[in-house]
Each structure stands twice: as C-alpha cells, then as structure tokens.
Amino acid sequence: MVRDSKEDFNRWIFYTYLTLLVLLPISDAGGILATSIVEIWIFTSAITWLLLLAAGRVKLSASIYKSWPIVASFIVAVLWTHLQGARLPQSFLGWLSPAALEIHDVTHSPLTLSLDLQATSEQTLRSGAFVVLFCLSLVLLASTRQIMSLFTVLVASGVFQASFGLTMVATGLEYGLFEPKQSHHGVVTGTFADPDQLAGYLCACISIALGLLFSTKSTARGSVNDYILSSKITQPTTWLVVALAVMMTALVLTHSLVANVALFVGLAISLIVYSIRIQGATYRSVLTIAIVLGIQIIGTLAHGEPLWDRLVSAVEDGTRHAKVALSVIDDFPLTGSGAGSYAAMSATYHSIKPTSDSIVNPVSDYLRIMAGSGPLILILLGFALCQSLWVGAKSMDPSTHKLESGLWLGATMTLMITLVQSAFGSYLQLNAIAGTLMIALAIQWSLARIVRQHQHIPSRASPLALRRRIPSNLPPR
C-alpha cells in the first residue's frame, strides 16, 4: 500500500506544532532566551508549512479565509507595535503623544512613540510570533481528530506540570526546572517560577480536560450515574477524571486566589452558554460547577488565612497598582508609552511594591495593554475575541455532535478563564497562557467550519456523496 505523502507532511508539521505546545510552559521558566527559541520554532514551522503549500504538499484550510478580519486585525496590531519603535517627525509625535515628545526633549533621545525601544522591539517579535501561531492553528486544526490530539497534548502538559509541582513539594526536593527554587517553598509551582503562573496555566488545562470529558460522554442524566458506577480503568474518560483530579489538587495547592476565582467564573459563564446552546446539558453543567466549587471551598478552608482577608488584601494591592497604570494612561492616552514599556514606565510613577510575594504583576492585562500600546490594540484584540466567540457560539446548536460541542466548550472555557484572569493580573505576559489563548481563538473558527460542513452535508449531497464525506473519526451519536 502506497502511503500518501501529503498526509506524511501534514503529520510531521502537526507533530512539530504539538511539541511547541509542551515547550510553551517550559519556556516561561527558561527566561528570555527560551522565548527566542519559541519564536524561532513558530516562525520556522510557518515557513516550512508555506513552502510545503507552495510545493502542493499540504492543503489550505477554509478557516483561514473565513477568519480574515481577525487575521487582519492582528496584523494591524503588530504593525502598530512596530510603528511605536519607529522614528517620527517632531510635529507628528507632538500631535500623537505630547508626553513622549516632552520626555524626548528632556532626555535628547530619538523621537519615537515608545519610551523603551528594547521592550517594544521584543514585544513586536513576540506578538508577531503569536499571530503566526494563530494562523498555524487555523490551518493545522482542520478536523476534530486534530483538535482532539491538541487537547490531549494540552491535558498531558497540564498533568506533567501538576505532578512535577506536587512531587517537588511532597518529596521536599523543591526544584524549579533545572535549579532549586529561590522562593515559594512548600507551594506547588511546577516548572514555573511562581504559583500564580502555574495556576493560570492549570486553569486552561482543566477547562480543556472538562471539554474533552463533555465530548466523550452523553449529556443525558442517567449516563453520568452509569458512568460513575461502571467506569473501568481502561476507559479514556477514567484517565481524564484522574488527570482532572491531579490538576485540581495542584491548583488548590498553589493557593492562587485569582486563578480559583477565574476558574469558577469562567466555568460558570461557559457552562451557562453551553446549556443554552446545547439542550439537555443542564444537569451535567450544574454538577460540574458544583464539583469544582466544592473542591475550591475545601481548598480555601485548608488555606490558613481567612478568605475575606485575602480578598481585601488582593483588592487593595490591585487598586494601588491600577492607580499607577491609570496615571500612565492619563499621560499617554492615545498611543501608550510603547508596547512592553509598562514595567519601566510604572517605576517612574510610584514607589510601591506588591504586598504579596507573587511575580505575576497585579496590574490587569487590559490596563497594561492600554498603558503600553494604547486603546487601538485593546479595541482590535476585543474585536478578535468577541468575533471569534460569536462565530463559535453561533455554530453550536442542539443538533451539533457532542464531540464537537464538547471541544467547543473546552476552548470557550479556556478563553473565558483567561479573560477573567487578565482582569486581575498580567497573565498574558506568559507564553503558555498567551499561546493557549491564541489556539483557543483559532479552535472557535475551525470548529465553526467543521460543524458547518457536517450540517450542510444532508441538504446538499446525495446519499452516496454523504457516505464519502462523513469523517471517519467521528464516533456514533
């Protein structure tokens, strides 16, 4: 039997892409050098794929055509970030950003919108890499089987992080990736430097695992009970439940308030939308929310400090940092002070340090983006998010196959949780979370196309054509 060379090329590129997903959380521990490796990995994969496309070895997915407004808005965002580092005429700069011109006048530095050219050039490359990752996801995630593989790898990566962190705490070894931990002893951090970072990543992996769980079992009430009673160790769902248990335990032991709140809120919103779009899923949704909430309450009770005190302290800390961010925004309202320049700029505005010993900056990602890149980028990102969520939700209806609806739920929960987290901290600075966000956005478009394809088959095709076009990877309803 002759093997299809197109399939081979697709498979290899896809494996490279999956490997990248495992590398993303590790790169956050490896510092700025590891970020370069991730960028090189993404750009090289994209170039290879494009050259294979030119040679006719791979096919272009229709999702990329449909999502052109999102791709265009991302490209505009990257170009704007690049423009912030370009020299501008004095009058033009004075019109766009009088505060930047005034600082350049004082410091005799080149007339650019950005006040930290190094950070802006690094941010431009990083943003470009994530836009390419989004496009790569659109073209590589062309079937439910590929999305399932992606989800499996993400869950495996989350389980690895959780078990690594739990083992390090339980055995007292207290290692980070390759070196002993400098701080946060006794708290689960995985390969990350900070428990909040791990918690943010675990939330995304947990939502993906829940999506997989929803896609594998029926939504009928009886089936859940049947499943619990008749579960066998060989069933993939059993492994998923074990993976969820490991990740939830690690999440609770990170003591991350923001992540726990984000997980609950994101989960609740997504499951409500899911229950509205997919009839008959209400019982399962309520059960899931109740289980997650129960685990979180137990975790909160196990943490010595009262929840109210922690909430008050977090809100006070966040408010003080938000005031600083608002001062920066007030001085640079139109263009920001340069993408990635917030760390340098905020240091000139305040003399406060976070009360918690967290490395995740308690400044909201939205404020940080607004202060650094200006309102244009926030509007473009908001548009991309809303449009993708809308396209994904619109494609779901009661007739949607449970596999597809479950995958959609996983991707939507990831997006929701990241959005909630970003309101309380700078989580998008992490490659793992920014990368997962871009992938979850791309999945919305891919699933919408897959669902549309399946729904249109009966009305447009003959029974013979129908038999030919039904994908073999879908299990029976």
Add this chain to the structure above:
Amino acid sequence: MNTHLRSGSAYRLNSILSIIGACLIAIPLSSATKQGLARAYAKPSLDYLRAETPTDLSVEKLKSHLENLKHAHRLAPTNATNSAAIAKLHQVWLDNFLVSLDINELLQHSETATFFLRKSIELQPVSPEYWADLALELSRRGRSSSAEFGYALQNAARFSTSRQDVQQRVIRLGDDAGDTLSSNAREAVEKLIKRPPARQSVVLPVGVGLK
C-alpha cells in the same frame, strides 16, 4: 481546457503567494534568531555582572566578557541591557585595574563606557540607572561642571521614583559636584534630599509635571 488552465494559474498564484508569505516571515525569523543568539552570548556576562561580588576578576575574564557582549551588541543593537553591560564592564575595569592602565587606555575605557551608556539611554530614556551611571562616568572624568552631567543627574532624579538605591547615588554625586552643579540639577537633588524615599507619595508628579 479552460478549467484546467484556471486551476493551473490558481495553483501558480497560490504558490507565489505562499513563497512571498514565507519570505515575509523570514524577516521576523532572522530578527528572533539574532535576538536569541545575542541573549545566548550575553547571558554569562550578565550573570557575572549581577553577582554581588564578581568571582575570578581578571583582565582576561573581563576581555572575554567584553568580546561576548560586543558580539551580542552587533547582533541586537536595540538591546539596552547589553549596551549598559558593556559600559559596566569598562567601569569594573577602571575600578579594579586603574593602576595598571596608562592615560590613553584610561581615557579609552572611560570614553567607551560613556558611549555605550548614551546608547542605552537612547533606547531606554526613562531608566534612572543608566542616567546615574552616565553621571558617575562623567564625574570620574572630571566633567561635573558640564551641562551633560547636570542633565544626567536631573534625569536620574526625575525617573528614580521607585529606586531608592539610585536616589542615594544621585544625592552622593550631587554632593561631590558641589558648587559646580547647574541650578536645575541642584534643584532636583535638593528635592530628593527634602523628600526622602520613606516620605514619598505613591504617585510622584513625574507624569503630571510633564503636562
């Protein structure tokens, strides 16, 4: 026949567009590779400078670190950290091997340090540390009365809101300069002395003062 021609030309157009796309992505790929290599070159030297007491302090060691950092600077000229590190290494050289240097070497080290500090400031004009380093270098060269020294001190004071270590350095440099200090710079230093870090408000009027 027509269909065949159309599909053939569509395929060619697709191929051309893909190759153009690949060429466009090659631009950030080359930048990312250069930045990555620059970081790899600079990492040991930056770690060496970050250590509180640099171990194995010798001329050979300093030379090899300088060589690495210059490689890094050539690969990523917009990296302010590397430029500042080159300047810092020259300053370490001057601090530790001053007696073994002749006047030309001394001037050369000092000028190179000043050049790279100016470069860092161009890239990160709001960094108080670079301004304070520049002021220190200028004062070492006996240029405490120059306008550039005054500017450097003034800007170090202006941007050092959350950096008590830099504020202390600014006050010390201002004291050393004495009467030769320009009136604006003296005013900035006096402001720092009158409002020590412990009594600073959360938001200093840096941004407000700009308007």
